[in-house]
Amino acid sequence: MSTRDLTVPVAAPATPWRQRLGTMVPILVLAPSLAASFIYVFVFTLWTLYLSLSSSSLMPTYGFVGLDNYASLWANRRWNIAYTNLFLFSGFYIVGSMAIGLLLAILIDQRVRGEAVWRTIFLYPLAVSFIVTGTVWSWLYNPVDGIQAFVRGLGWTDFSFALTANRNTAIYAVIITGIWQSSGFAMALFLAGLRSVDPDLVKAAQIDGASVSRTYRKVILPTIAPIFLAVAVIQIQFAIKTFDLVAALTRGGPGVSTTFPAIYVYDLMFQRGQIGEGAAAAMMMLAALAVVLMPYSLWIVWRRRAEGRNG
Amino acid sequence: MAEIAPSARHDPEAAAATRRYFWNRFLVYAVLALFAVIYLAPLLVVVFNSLREQSDIARNGLISLPRSFRFDAWAQAWGTYCVSGTCEGMKRNFFNSLWMTIPATLISTLLGAMNGYVLSKWRFKGSEILFNLMLLGVFMPGQISLMPWAFLLGKLGLTNSTYGLVLIHVVQGVSFTTLFCRNFYVSIPDDLIKAARIDGAGFWRIFRKIILPLSPPILIVTVIWQFTGIWNEYLFGVVFTSGQQQPITAALVALTAGGTTARAYDVMSAAVLIGALPPLLIYLFGGKYFVRGLTQGAIK
Numbered sequence: 001m002s003t004r005d006l007t008v009p010v011a012a013p014a015t016p017w018r019q020r021l022g023t024m025v026p027i028l029v030l031a032p033s034l035a036a037s038f039i040y041v042f043v044f045t046l047w048t049l050y051l052s053l054s055s056s057s058l059m060p061t062y063g064f065v066g067l068d069n070y071a072s073l074w075a076n077r078r079w080n081i082a083y084t085n086l087f088l089f090s091g092f093y094i095v096g097s098m099a100i101g102l103l104l105a106i107l108i109d110q111r112v113r114g115e116a117v118w119r120t121i122f123l124y125p126l127a128v129s130f131i132v133t134g135t136v137w138s139w140l141y142n143p144v145d146g147i148q149a150f151v152r153g154l155g156w157t158d159f160s161f162a163l164t165a166n167r168n169t170a171i172y173a174v175i176i177t178g179i180w181q182s183s184g185f186a187m188a189l190f191l192a193g194l195r196s197v198d199p200d201l202v203k204a205a206q207i208d209g210a211s212v213s214r215t216y217r218k219v220i221l222p223t224i225a226p227i228f229l230a231v232a233v234i235q236i237q238f239a240i241k242t243f244d245l246v247a248a249l250t251r252g253g254p255g256v257s258t259t260f261p262a263i264y265v266y267d268l269m270f271q272r273g274q275i276g277e278g279a280a281a282a283m284m285m286l287a288a289l290a291v292v293l294m295p296y297s298l299w300i301v302w303r304r305r306a307e308g309r310n311g
Numbered sequence: 312m313a314e315i316a317p318s319a320r321h322d323p324e325a326a327a328a329t330r331r332y333f334w335n336r337f338l339v340y341a342v343l344a345l346f347a348v349i350y351l352a353p354l355l356v357v358v359f360n361s362l363r364e365q366s367d368i369a370r371n372g373l374i375s376l377p378r379s380f381r382f383d384a385w386a387q388a389w390g391t392y393c394v395s396g397t398c399e400g401m402k403r404n405f406f407n408s409l410w411m412t413i414p415a416t417l418i419s420t421l422l423g424a425m426n427g428y429v430l431s432k433w434r435f436k437g438s439e440i441l442f443n444l445m446l447l448g449v450f451m452p453g454q455i456s457l458m459p460w461a462f463l464l465g466k467l468g469l470t471n472s473t474y475g476l477v478l479i480h481v482v483q484g485v486s487f488t489t490l491f492c493r494n495f496y497v498s499i500p501d502d503l504i505k506a507a508r509i510d511g512a513g514f515w516r517i518f519r520k521i522i523l524p525l526s527p528p529i530l531i532v533t534v535i536w537q538f539t540g541i542w543n544e545y546l547f548g549v550v551f552t553s554g555q556q557q558p559i560t561a562a563l564v565a566l567t568a569g570g571t572t573a574r575a576y577d578v579m580s581a582a583v584l585i586g587a588l589p590p591l592l593i594y595l596f597g598g599k600y601f602v603r604g605l606t607q608g609a610i611k
Contacts, residue, residue: 025513025514025515026429026433026435026514027429027435029425029426029428029429029514030425030426030429030430030438030441032422033422033426033445033485033489034441034444034445036481036482036485037444037445037447037448037482037485037486038444039482040448040451040456040482040483041444041447041448041451043459044451044455044456044459044460045451045455047458047459048455048456048457048458048459051458060458060462100346103342104343104346107339107342107343108343110335110336110339112339112340112343116598118343118347119598119602120595120598121347121350121351122346122347122350123594123598123601123602124350124354124591124594124595125350126605127539127590127591127593127594127601128543128587128590128591129542129543129544129545129560129586129587129590130543130545131543131545131560131563131564131586132543132563132583132586132587133353135563135564135567135579135583136353136356136357136583137353138567139356139373139576140353140356140373140374142373144372145368145372145373145574145576146372146373146374147374149372149373149374150372150373150374150375153371153372180349180350180353184350185605188602188605188606189606192606237450240452241452241453243453243454243545243546244543244545244546244560247545247549247564248545248563248564248567251568262452262454262546265454265457266454266457266546266550269457269458270550275458279458281454282452282454282455282457283455285452285454285455286451286452286455289450289452293450
């Protein structure tokens, strides 16, 4: 409330001209970033929307073709693979990294020694780029030089682990690597949540004789339920935007088996010269993000209001 | 513990509890250690391979302890290794990334701090709406902006240049930095600002004398977040630059894309580590701030 009052200048002796300029300063400071963001968010989106409705192929052209690009996009087998992969990846990736992240968070929450060391180990993949992670894991998955060769060298000569060599399993290589990269992230958020639970609540449960696992299931985890949702929403976002990881790990292959929407957009726009359809695919990515984020942000706003009302 | 131990001698129930406690602790550490191994293994593999002889890697595979330590692969990856005709290693791409990341980080952080200051302490009619509008930039997928950027960079003569990437990262990053700073500055008491205004301090003076001195925690978080994010970025790098102008992420993909020829895993490992090192060092030395940025950026 009190910030509103601040816009009325308090320092009195100034000419009207200087005064007016003074009140303009905050807006002038904000203006360049606002203009850039406005262009970035709205103009660029409308631009791409228009391209998606145009006959652009190698170069952007502005002949209007309606929804043709969307029709041919959804008729494309490779796009079909792309969004099927996205669903498959999202499901396993979110459940997998949340499960591992929660497990690690609960373990670390048991007053372990060297907490900082454990946390550092589990989180470092997040500091490194998907390009680095994807490259290294592509070597590990390589049947000739990687994990398969290693285990066979130990004496288990029939051991087979060649996920990326096979069209049907390559997507699981992407999933495993994705989980490896980001379960530390889930851990960090869960741990922050566990630490925010009211200790009296936990103590009360223990006095009532609840076991550790029961305390977690009935008292602690329900109170951090919003964090589950937050982690899931953030990870769906990651999943929809997945590009670097696949580009470095499988390059969309073998064949087109690990195509993702983002890979598809890149390929159509810059490799195949089908800008119109590529733009249509990019719009679908935006739509997917909106479908996930809009209800979530509405829910957040609603919850804040509800909290405000209840005190 | 101290209370349980002596009574354990007499009480079988307490003894069982002690035993259970011990096994619980053991299990906790065992599972943590197992995951630690899984997390560290890939890093160790790359570090080892960057120090091994290529002939050793070819014979014994990637996962093996080094028999010798040599830094030839590092030297090659840094300065002399050949990628599609040019034999300059990763050096040039490393500096491309550096000259892209440093200015983009500093500019976007500075803008974010000023925007955050305005949006928290100099609110005006509609400023909340403008803030939410800027927030949308956080969620935009890069793919939406590819064609417009291609056009704009072409018009500005910034195609295939580090400056072009700086521009993109500043525009894309400013919504993040504004969000971080605004949420931090909101917690600075308004009375402090009011008092300063009564004393006759203006917009910039309050920023310099009150806001900036309180800002280091959030500025460190923002700089780390921006630096690692921009350094690790790949999409814009690969789309808008080529060859010698590429940042290191794009160059790494080009380097490791080698066809059917025997792969120089030793050099590639060193190259990957060169690409991973700056954010890794930042993470190791600023871990606390890195995690803070992560959780703050996420929760919002």
